[in-house]
Amino acid sequence: MSRTRTSILAALALVAGTAGTATAVVPADAGLSAIPCTVDYKVQNQWDTGFTAAVTVTNNGAAKSSWSLKWSYAGNQKITNYWNAKISQSGTAVTANNESYNGTLANGGSASFGFQGTYSGTNAVPGTFTLDGVTCNVDDGSGGGDNGGGTTDPSGRVDNPYAGAKVYVNPEWSAKAAAEPGGSRVSNQPTGVWLDRIAAINGVNGGMGLRDHLDKALTQKGSNEEVVQLVIYDLPGRDCAALASNGELGPTEIDKYKTQFIDPIAAILADPKYASLRIVTTIEIDSLPNLVTNTGSRPTATPNCDTMLANGNYIKGVGYALAKLGAIPNVYNYLDAGHHGWIGWDDNFGASANLFKQAATSEGATVNDVAGFITNTANYSALKEDHFTINDSVNGTSVRQSKWVDWNRYVDELSFAQAFRNQLVSVGFNSNIGMLIDTSRNGWGGTARPTAAGPKTSVDAYVDGGRYDRRIHVGNWCNQAGAGLGERPQASPAAGIDAYVWMKPPGESDGSSSAIANDEGKGFDRMCDPTYTGNARNGNSMSGALPNAPLSGHWFSAQFQQLMQNAYPPLP
Template identity: 50%
Template sequence: MSSTVRRGLVAAAVLAIGSTAAVATATSANAAVSCKVTYDASEWQGGMSANITIQNLGDALSNWTLTFTFPNSGQKVAQGWSANWSQSGSNVTATALDWNKSLATGASTNIGFNGTWTSSNPKPTDFKVNGVSCNGTPQSPSPSPSQSPSRTPSPSPSQSPSQSPSPSPSQSPSRTPSPSPSQSPSQSPSQSPPPAGTHVDNPYAGATGYVNPDWSRSASNEPGGSRIANTSTAVWLDQIAAISSGSAGNNSMGLRDHLDEAVRQDAANGSAPLTIQVVIYDLPNRDCSALSSNGELKIANNGLARYKSEYIDVIAGIMADSKYSNLRIVTIVEPDSLPNLITNVSAFQACQEAQSSGAYVQGVQYALNKLHAIRNVYTYVDAAHHAWLGWDSNFGPMVTLFQQVAAGTTAGVNSVDGFIVNTANFSATVEPYFTINSTVNGQSVRQSKWVDWNYYVDEQSFAVGLRNALVAKGFPNTLGMLIDTSRNGWGGSARPTKTSTSTNVDTFVNESRVDRRVHAGNWCNQSGAGMGERPKAAPASGLDAYVWIKPPGESDGSSSAINNNEGKGFDRMCDPTYTGNSLNGNNMSGALGGAPVSGHWFSAQFQQLMQNAYPPLS
């Protein structure tokens, strides 16, 4: 899985946020059309991002077309989502896609676009659905049945190849015994824990963490690895076969094996509950912009149906077994899936298919419905990282998409316990020597090449900002955030020890930042990285935990093409000789050489991660 900078129509500042609504009623040949259109837009100098809600107040519709006219001839649609967009002069047309064309009486669907403007950017007001002006009076209900459209995302600006974390499919080696000790990812409880199996606000609080025997064994076999071999890391289910026999490389245990072992470790822990983390990672067209972590299921080959019946249903069935009811089972839901819909639809055919079919949204909603229904299972949806979604043109649409996806589940926004950032990535948890508000000789650090007008410089500020936006959008105040700190320590001799005194903004940032990557978009097996903060509960307000989701030492992708039977391709971003592309500023990839395919053990990387750990290993 990878992660690169995804930046679209980004500007120095958001100048205005506005909304307008139009509602109307009339009669067409086949149905009484009555509609309400809400237009919410943010704008900056020369650019805009609009989200449009179409609500059907009349008879059920089997298809729809939205039209409107820009008031100013300089206003243009650049990239749209959740509809087929076209523009002729100032006239804009959006037609329904297969998955959102049916609108029952009272139902809504959300679409949107990014655009440009010249002299001014007034809001359109003459919205029509199927040729009827939306000015709005609901019709008396009429008997036509119709399905309510599945709520859906709103991908948005920005190109860029997103790729993502993770191990990937593979055969499993023979199983071996596992360690018993489980290191706690959390602080000690100050009071007696709630009854076993209770669904608590923070599943990490007062709990010990499950030690994955497969990973622990690999770590212990490395010189010096025993220092961290009992740290809690996640179990990745990156293919259907992994449910029964483990994922890539040295991982041989299936889900039931891990849960049985977790019960054993829990019994040895005394009264403290035990938290086990499981990564749900097998959507059809998975990692649609990646090469090194493509998945086994394809949308065109009945992938969504297989994902539901052969993958999610099986996982949920195992987790629901009563013998596991005392465990706290944390699920990390589909890394890099929904963020790809925000930034990569225009550049990758597989992402276009994921959007137009609704497979990503429907798959995530199905997973949330099944997993949330199990009382002791917790759901954390992947939210990429600050160097992917930190620009306003990506951040706002992502918040909207998360709300739409959650609202379309049985339990609504309550189906999500939280979100996770930096999964399998390398972005620093906190930049200690500068913030987004730092200035140098009158210039904001946002103007530096490294920050590149982003609104965030590290993961903790991004996680808190995202949480605040999500709560404002309707998620509960109990929403928790996780940060994957497994490989973002950036210690060692290259780590700065103080704030730069340079008066040049680029030099200041480069001398002050602890994230030592060549470019913030580099994501594969990064040279110089180190293990970060050890797992810990409630490290800051709004954060449920620092966690190790990507097991340190497992490769992100091969340094050169390697034949394999796991469906894993070769991504040049994993090649240390690659000179880059426009998405990483045409910089070197920064990857370590000699890497195996994703999910397989990479000893050289593991040794470097220990060497550069911050805080240092003892």
């Protein structure tokens, strides 16, 4: 997922012992004190489908009263029983926490535990271990020689920040969700914290500011790894193709963006107090794709987007944010990549990847400042359409020719995100970038969810009868009627995907149904008006928006209730 890993030391030695035994060893060395911790992982017994292993962890740093050791398997190993540690596993990621009787680790002290597991194919010894977030078996640079170890990012970043970690539950959103009838079923889910104006850094109207959230995350963290999800969202001339999410900064206020928005955020995130947190930043939602699709001679072009393309302030702002935040070792930057119904067409797909590369190498940024990309943020595209594929045809007519697909190459968000990741790598982004998919509102469950493909009387009947996404048009984006909560947040759910996330907090409005005076810089967009008959960007279709919606970001109880009712997977 994250940056290109640089091999700074030799790999762990995999030593063949007696039959069915493998050991990861660290040779004794006078420079051992330069290694913050060491791990001895031994496969003691191994048979066709199972094995037992013994692990000893040694602490070479400050004394600990509790500890948490983590690693990931390269294969399909599953731990089934364990002793002398509390072990949990999520996908390939494993966490071993101390028992009450062996939590103390003095400087030079060791703790041992064991477990039984299953496997098929190969049973490779893990290459990297972390003790309380610090990579073991690797020289920390304070002296000594090569003492074994795996490869790691020199900054100390892990490959996937979500793997083996808790994710911050925003208490402000959680309280609103819990106050709704039935809301306690989801009020403990992690959601993004939106920094959508300068005032949000210190808190608006008595609400929590950035430091408040980070401090709260430290209390939630305990001895575990904790991810905090931030949305960085205040570009000059923000969201040039819409009005509901316009921002406070004018098109030319790039210096104000840098000095009054990004710099203060960076200063807070760089505070050593927060160094133990994994901070995921999602950079400027809905910005760069607008420069590809809504400029020039395209029928969807807007004067505001033409202005932002000409003055370069989207590119400069994103580049500056990536460089400034990417310099902080525990920050993981994910750049917004629209969604399949926006940049999945041939004309947009490659051009968007090239533009993202331009932004990621501007204002001092490099591709190493990009941990990955996020798609479908605050949108509704179905994660996976099961009843039709892009390769299907009906009576000789391709699914691509249906009104819904409209020559797009992708019919759902998962296939798009995986393919777009490959495209991004092909233009020069690091090969281990990962994707996030926002599943906060793309479940499309309830009684309207199709259970089979549509009839093959026509390609439109086939697609419309079988698609989960029930929007009138794929270009509709505001408070969509019939939507439901999607997959719950989870790490490493599919190849190339770092996590499914709820970056958009469910229940927060996309925009008001009618004009509402405000001091937040937010305009009225007709796409949020349920009576609106559309524009070129949604095929001149009805907007599909819910009525009586408040300003964007404000709590919308009716929407939250609908999302729970139509959740898929269903709520208990």
